Amino acid sequence: MSQGEKITVSNGVLNVPNNPIIPFIEGDGTGPDIWASASRVLDAAVDKAYNGEKKVVWKEVLAGEKAFNETGEWLPQATLDDINEYFIAIKGPLTTPVGGGIRSLNVALRQQLDLFTCLRPVRYFEGVPSPVKRPEDTDMVIFRENTEDIYAGIEYAEGTDEVNKLIDFLKNVMGVKNIRFPETSGIGIKPVSKEGTNRLVRSAINYAITEGRKSVTLVHKGNIMKFTEGAFKNWGYELAEQEFGDKVFTWAQYDKIKDEQGAEAANKAQADAEVAGKIIIKDSIADIFLQQILTRPAEFDVVATMNLNGDYISDALAAQVGGIGIAPGANINYETGHAIFEATHGTAPKYAGQDKVNPSSVILSGVLLLEHLGWHEAAKLVLTSMEKTIASKVVTYDFARLMDGATEVKCSEFGSALIENM
Numbered sequence: 206m207s208q209g210e211k212i213t214v215s216n217g218v219l220n221v222p223n224n225p226i227i228p229f230i231e232g233d234g235t236g237p238d239i240w241a242s243a244s245r246v247l248d249a250a251v252d253k254a255y256n257g258e259k260k261v262v263w264k265e266v267l268a269g270e271k272a273f274n275e276t277g278e279w280l281p282q283a284t285l286d287d288i289n290e291y292f293i294a295i296k297g298p299l300t301t302p303v304g305g306g307i308r309s310l311n312v313a314l315r316q317q318l319d320l321f322t323c324l325r326p327v328r329y330f331e332g333v334p335s336p337v338k339r340p341e342d343t344d345m346v347i348f349r350e351n352t353e354d355i356y357a358g359i360e361y362a363e364g365t366d367e368v369n370k371l372i373d374f375l376k377n378v379m380g381v382k383n384i385r386f387p388e389t390s391g392i393g394i395k396p397v398s399k400e401g402t403n404r405l406v407r408s409a410i411n412y413a414i415t416e417g418r419k420s421v422t423l424v425h426k427g428n429i430m431k432f433t434e435g436a437f438k439n440w441g442y443e444l445a446e447q448e449f450g451d452k453v454f455t456w457a458q459y460d461k462i463k464d465e466q467g468a469e470a471a472n473k474a475q476a477d478a479e480v481a482g483k484i485i486i487k488d489s490i491a492d493i494f495l496q497q498i499l500t501r502p503a504e505f506d507v508v509a510t511m512n513l514n515g516d517y518i519s520d521a522l523a524a525q526v527g528g529i530g531i532a533p534g535a536n537i538n539y540e541t542g543h544a545i546f547e548a549t550h551g552t553a554p555k556y557a558g559q560d561k562v563n564p565s566s567v568i569l570s571g572v573l574l575l576e577h578l579g580w581h582e583a584a585k586l587v588l589t590s591m592e593k594t595i596a597s598k599v600v601t602y603d604f605a606r607l608m609d610g611a612t613e614v615k616c617s618e619f620g621s622a623l624i625e626n627m
């Protein structure tokens with residue numbers, strides 16, 4: 206048992222042994238505290254759910270500061286090879302310096318393993334303190350494109366030969382006239398492709414159908430960035446209609462009916478589609494979207510968007526249901542079966558080594574992992590215990606500071622409370 210066996214994939218389906226080897230990256234900053242607490246909780250849930258018949262065999266792989274200190278490399282090839290080989294991994298947060306230094310290892314992992322979806326479900330747990338009046342109305346699942354966009358890291362620093370060449374090309378070959386202050390500009394490039402959009406939107410619609418969701422909203426700033434974000438919207442609608450046919454009803458179809466037959470006919474077509482259980486594919490421009498998820502969250506369900514928008518939207522939505530301490534996620538390639546589960550938050554460096562922060566985001570990322578393995582009984586045990594523990598007001602500092610009568614516990618103690626309440 207302690208040796209473990211490999212997860213395999215055949216015809217896109219995971220074959221999970223009772224003792225799967227799953228690589229983990231501990232993470233920087235608060236990562237070690239969180240992982241220690243989270244792994245204990247996940248192990249206890251699996252043990253209890255299956256009476257010891259199933260067990261995850263965790264295999265540490267290195268990335269970030271620990272990797273650099275031990276190997277001289279920030280992201281060793283062996284780590285990528287292991288995750289490739291074992292298919293499923295989980296990680297703590299990794300530090301990325303601002304304005305210089307190494308590029309994001311988190312982004313590198315997503316790009317190098319081609320984990321094209323960043324899946325971030327956002328739901329409310331009863332009793333969690335929230336800044337909004339009806340936090341239970343927020344129940345969305347973000348599908349964030351994970352490999353493209355301005356986030357891909359193609360950018361050139363002010364004053365370098367590269368940026369000078371690029372500015373010269375833009376001005377003198379492409380006829381660009383509107384670079385203000387060209388001598389002192391840094392330049393970033395924003396690639397958004399049809400293939401990248403299609404595989405992300407396809408995954409989002411498949412998810413909506415499988416999970417019985419009502420709508421998929423394509424979020425973009427396509428009025429301003431027409432050929433990247435605007436194209437994302439157009440490709441998304443095209444794919445929905447071409448690949449999903451009568452399982453969906455799109456706002457592009459609504460507009461066509463409206464133009465040809467008037468608004469009443471278009472409204473009726475959408476209402477009929479809703480009654481028939483079709484997934485409504487709609488879109489929203491990113492700025493108004495950020496207002497409406499706060500004022501009318503119940504109108505949104507699955508959200509498909511590009512990399513940077515998805516990053517901002519994830520943290521904004523997390524705030525509505527209690528903050529970044531309870532915001533799980535997964536980076537998934539739905540075609541190859543590879544996935545790395547990780548929290549939405551970062552390393553929270555000011556709390557490093559204090560055994561203080563909320564481990565719930567990584568624990569709930571672990572719940573997503575258990576569900577992904579098909580180990581639903583263990584996943585349910587963790588969820589039920591978390592609901593019970595929060596309802597009893599035993600919480601970490603982030604919730605305690607916003608709750609009356611809470612018992613503030615450490616990161617490790619919260620893990621112990623979850624295990625006791627299973």
Ligand SMILES: NC(=O)C1=CN([C@@H]2O[C@H](COP(=O)(O)OP(=O)(O)OC[C@H]3O[C@@H](n4cnc5c(N)ncnc54)[C@H](OP(=O)(O)O)[C@@H]3O)[C@@H](O)[C@H]2O)C=CC1
Pocket residue numbers: 297298299300301302311529530547548549550551552553554555562563564566603
């Ligand atoms: N996927 C990844 O690995 C990610 C890595 N990062 C990296 O992390 C580093 C720090 O980023 P930063 O922007 O400060 O964002 P962080 O998410 O690390 O922290 C910001 C604040 O969020 C709160 N917070 C974060 N995690 C928790 C938790 N587990 N429990 C409770 N509260 C929490 C704390 O708020 P408060 O101060 O109010 O208590 C904290 O000060 C950067 O290098 C960044 O690049 C960032 C995001 C994702």
Ligand SMILES: O=C(O)CCC(=O)C(=O)O
Pocket residue numbers: 299300301309310311312516519549551
């Ligand atoms: O890679 C990083 O350091 C930040 C990434 C991030 O904020 C995210 O993916 O949500």
Ligand SMILES: [Mg+2]
Pocket residue numbers: 516517519520549
């Ligand atoms: Mg982020």
